[in-house]
Amino acid sequence: MAQFLLRRLLIILGTLFVLATLTFFLLRIVPGGPFDSEKALPPEIKANVEAKFGLDKPLYRQYLSYLSGMATFDFGPSFKYEGRDVTEIISETLPTSVELGVYSLLLSVLIGLPLGILSAYKQNTWIDFSAMFLAVAGISLPSYFVGAILIYVFSLRLHWLPPATWEDWTTKILPVITLGSRPASLIARLTRAALLESIRSDYVRTARAKGLTEGVVVLKHALRNSLIPVVTLLGPLAAFVLTGTFVIEYIYAIPGMGKYFIDAVTNRDYPLIMGVTMVYGFVLVAANLVVDLCYALIDPRIRIS
C-alpha cells in the first residue's frame, strides 16, 4: 500500500512537472508578447514593465524562478488584473468551479446509475429502448445547445429560473443540469452494459437458485460487480466535468476559474494561464488517484500493487 502510494505520488509529481514545463515553454514560443498588443508602448516603458515581471532575465532564470514559485503556490502577479496575484484570483474562483463540477457529477451519478439499472432490469422493453435513446441523445448534445434551450425555455419564456450568475440555489439548477447531462448519459450506458454482463454470470445464477428475489439478486449481487467499470469511468468523467466547466461558466456568466482562463488566453496573461492550467492538472491527477483507491474498496480482488 505504502509502495503503491509512493509510486503514484511520483507519477503525479512527474505529470505536474511535465505540465509546468510544457506550459512555460509553449507560452514562451507564442509569437508576440503580452505587452505588445493594442497600442505600442514606448520602448522605455515596455522595458520597465518587462523588468517588473522579470521578463528581461534569461529564459532559464525565468523558468527556475517560476518552478520555485510554484512549489510554494506562488504564481506571481497577473499581467492584466493590476495589483492582483494569480494565487489570489485562483483561490477566489476555484471554489465556484469545484462546486459546479461536484454538483454536476453528483447529479449525473444520481440520474445515470438508476437509469442504467432500470434499463438492464427491463432489457429490451420500451423502457430500455427509450432510456438508451435518451442516453445517446445526451451524449450527442453539445452543452451550449442544451444551455441555450434551457435558458430560452425556463428563463426567457417561463421565467422560472434566472438565466445567469451563480448566487442562490435557483441560479445553480440550469448550469448543473447542462453540465451533468452528458456524464449522466455515459454512466447510464455503462451501468446497463456492465449489469447485463454480470446478470449472465454464474454467481448470479446461484443467487437466483437460492431463491432470492429478483430485486435482491440484481441490486445486491450483480450491481456490486458492475460498479467497477462505472468507477473506472469516474476518473475521465471528473476530467470532462472539470474542463467542461469553462464552457458552462461562459454560457451562464459564472465567475469561476474557467471564465478567467478564457480571459487569460485572450489577454495573453501568462502567469494566470499557467496558474489555472496547473490547478486543473492537479485536480485531474488527484481525481485519478481517488478513483484508483476506490477500486480496492469495491473489489477486494484488485490488490493495490
Added chain:
Amino acid sequence: MQGLYGDAWKRLKRHRLAMVSLVFLTFLSLVAIAAPFVTRFTYFDQNAEMALQFPNGTYWFGTDSLGRDLFSRIIYGARISLSVGFFTAIFSLVIGTIYGSTSGYVGGKLDTVMMRMADILNALPSILVTVLIMLVVGRGPVGIFLALGITGWIGGARLVRGQVLQAKEMTYVEAARSLGVRRHRILFQHILPNILGPVIVNLTFDIPQNILAESFLSFVGLGLEPPYASWGTLANEGWRAYRTYPYLIVFPGAVLFFTILAFNFLGDGLRDALDPQTTKGGH
C-alpha cells in the same frame, strides 16, 4: 466481400439506426463537398439590408446580423467541422497505432517506459493543452487539427497496445513465427489486419469527439478565427443574439447534434458488427 468483414457488413445492415446514420453522414459529406452548387449564397457575402431575417423561402435558415445566409454558412461550416473531426481522428489513429503497436509488440522495458509516458500525457488537461498549442501554431484549421491530434492519440495507443498484446499470444501468430516469418511482417501483415475492427470502431467514436471539442473551443472564442467558420463559430456568433433570434443557435446546434448522434449510432452499430465480444455501450 467475404469472411470477417463480409459478415460484419451483413450484421451492420440489420442495424437500422446505424444504416440511417451512414446514409445521413454520406449525404452530409457530399453536400459539404458540393457546397458551391448546393447553396444560393456564399458564406461571406454581407448584405446589410437583409440582416437578421427570420427563416423564409429565400433564406431557409434566416440570416445573421451581417445579412449572411445562415444555410450557406452551415453548409460551408460542415466542410470545416467534418474535416477537422475526420483528419484529426486519422492523425491520432496513425500516431496511436504506431505508438501502441510498438509498445505492445516489443514489450519489456520499452513497453513500461512508453506506457508511463502515455500515462503522464494522458493526465494533462487536454482541452487546455489544445488551447496552448493553438496559441503557438495559430488559430486556423491546421492549428486546431494539430492541437487536437497531439492530445488525442493516447486512447488509441492504449487500445492498439492491448489488442497487440492479446494477439501476440494467439495461435496464428505462433504459427507465423514458427514458419520463420520476420518480426515486422508478423506485426504488419498478420496482427494489424486482425485488430482492425476495434480500431475502426474507435475511429468512429473519435470523429464526433473531435468535432465537439472543436465546436466548444470555437464557441467560447478560443477556436477558429474568421474567416473560417465552423459550426462552433456559428454557434458563438448566434449566441450573442439568440434571445431575440433563436434560429441563430437552433440551426447550427441542431445540425451538430444530428451529426454527432449519427456518428454515435454508427459507432454502436459498427461495434456490434465488428467486435461482438466487446461490452455494449461501454465506450
